[in-house]
Amino acid sequence: MxxxxxxxxxxxxxxxxxxxxxxxxxxxxxxxxxxxxxxxxxxxxxxxxxxxxxxxxxxxxxxxxxxxxxxxxxxxFGFVFQKPVLLPWRNVLENIQLPLEILDRRNASEIPSKLLKIVGLEKFENFYPNELSGGMQQRVSIARALSFGxxxxxxxxxxxxxxxxxxxxxxxxxxxxxxxxxxxxxxxxxxxxxxxxxxxxxxxxxxxxxxxxxxxxxxxxxxxxxxxxxxxxxxxxxxxxxxxxxxxx
Ligand SMILES: Nc1ncnc2c1ncn2[C@@H]1O[C@H](COP(=O)(O)OP(=O)(O)OP(=O)(O)O)[C@@H](O)[C@H]1O
Ligand SMILES: [Mg+2]
Structure with missing residues (x-):
């Protein structure tokens, strides 16, 4: 092992x-x-x-x-914190994309749609954090943590x-x-x-x-x-x- x-x-x-x-x-x-x-x-x-x-x-x-x-x-390492710490001026998709943008990954636009599906937020990609429940916000932060694999x-x-x-x-x-x-x-x-x-x-x-x-x-x-x-x-x-x-x- x-x-x-x-x-x-x-x-x-x-x-x-x-x-x-x-x-x-x-x-x-x-x-x-x-x-x-x-x-x-x-x-x-x-x-x-x-x-x-x-x-x-x-x-x-x-x-x-x-x-x-x-x-x-x-x-x-992928980190998920106790609070989701999402950027309020970015929608769900843009929040998930953030680490990829920072890392300047070329396929930054493809990965988040897969992640949205994984965390069950496909229909919410254009929603802003204040339009989501606490559980949904935490799912966004999990997707964000997974974004760079x-x-x-x-x-x-x-x-x-x-x-x-x-x-x-x-x-x-x-x-x-x-x-x-x-x-x-x-x-x-x-x-x-x-x-x-x-x-x-x-x-x-x-x-x-x-x-x-x-x-x-x-x-x-x-x-x-x-x-x-x-x-x-x-x-x-x-x-x-x-x-x-x-x-x-
Ligand atoms: N940056 C820091 N500077 C000084 N002391 C700190 C710092 N971070 C944590 N501590 C101290 O270390 C101890 C452990 O803190 P920590 O946050 O790791 O506990 P925890 O087990 O996560 O608590 P909780 O369950 O409440 O989240 C605490 O006594 C805290 O005061
Ligand atoms: Mg703690």
Missing amino acids: KTIISLKNVEKYFNSLHALKNITFDVNEGEFVSIIGPSGCGKTTLLKIIGGLTNFSKGSVTIESGSVESALQGRK PSILLMDEPFGSLDEITRDRLNLELLRIWREESSTISSITFVTHSVPESVFMSDKVIVLSARPGAVQQIVDIDLPRPRTSEIKYSKKYLELVQCIRKILK
């Missing part, structure tokens, strides 16, 4: 504030890995370290056996601000997108506050302790794929949810 992301004994200090402590884990090819832990334990910081948006104080981070910098240069998707509570019904639907959609794009997306690392969401989506869940965030336990989620809503009634699913809740307490 190919290792996509590897962290070894990573420490992070913000001046005297100890944010992350001795973080060691791997994300392998084909894996969906969730990071869960109390507010302020360093989940966003951890994701930013992996994606090269924040430096770390000690330890090592490798991406596909190389450095974070070379992964950044190779445009391997990243292989490593880093998602920071992408559905955290949405209602439960929308979140459940987008969870299923994200898993479908991942299946359809599995030839390009090698792994997804996903930060969440929701224990059920982490179990439903993942192959493994990394449970962090309160600050300084340390890996308390890595829980393997051996539920079958493709995941369907029915899984949520299974004994195994409920046991896993309970197991992670206990660790967090």
Whole structure:
């Protein structure tokens, strides 16, 4: 199994504030890995370290056996943030196109129509962000993250601000997108506050302790794929949810 992301004994200090402590884990090819832990334990910081948006104080981070910098240069990372951060003066299509324009990709006009279809927004390409629901805005930001074909998707509570019904639907959609794009997306690392969401989506869940965030336990989620809503009634699913809740307490 190919290792996509590897962290070894990573420490992070913000001046005297100890944010992350001795973080060691791997994300392998084909894996969906969730990071869960109390507010302020360093989940966003951890994701930013992996994606090269924040430096770390000690330890090592490798991406596909190389450095974070070379992964950044190779445009391997696709980021989805908690808030969609769309440009209000650009319509859906123009928002999705933005990274391609910045990268000056020649086929910039072809790719977004495919992406619109993937995220189910074909009929909304001319709509502006303020004309979309929160869930639709987040789908635009997923399409934008996918626009330049990243292989490593880093998602920071992408559905955290949405209602439960929308979140459940987008969870299923994200898993479908991942299946359809599995030839390009090698792994997804996903930060969440929701224990059920982490179990439903993942192959493994990394449970962090309160600050300084340390890996308390890595829980393997051996539920079958493709995941369907029915899984949520299974004994195994409920046991896993309970197991992670206990660790967090
Ligand atoms: N740029 C920064 N400068 C100084 N301290 C920071 C910075 N970013 C984060 N921190 C601190 O690091 C700790 C972890 O923050 P982080 O945002 O990673 O937590 P989190 O787990 O993502 O929290 P939440 O679940 O609320 O989003 C916090 O105590 C925060 O105050
Ligand atoms: Mg955060």
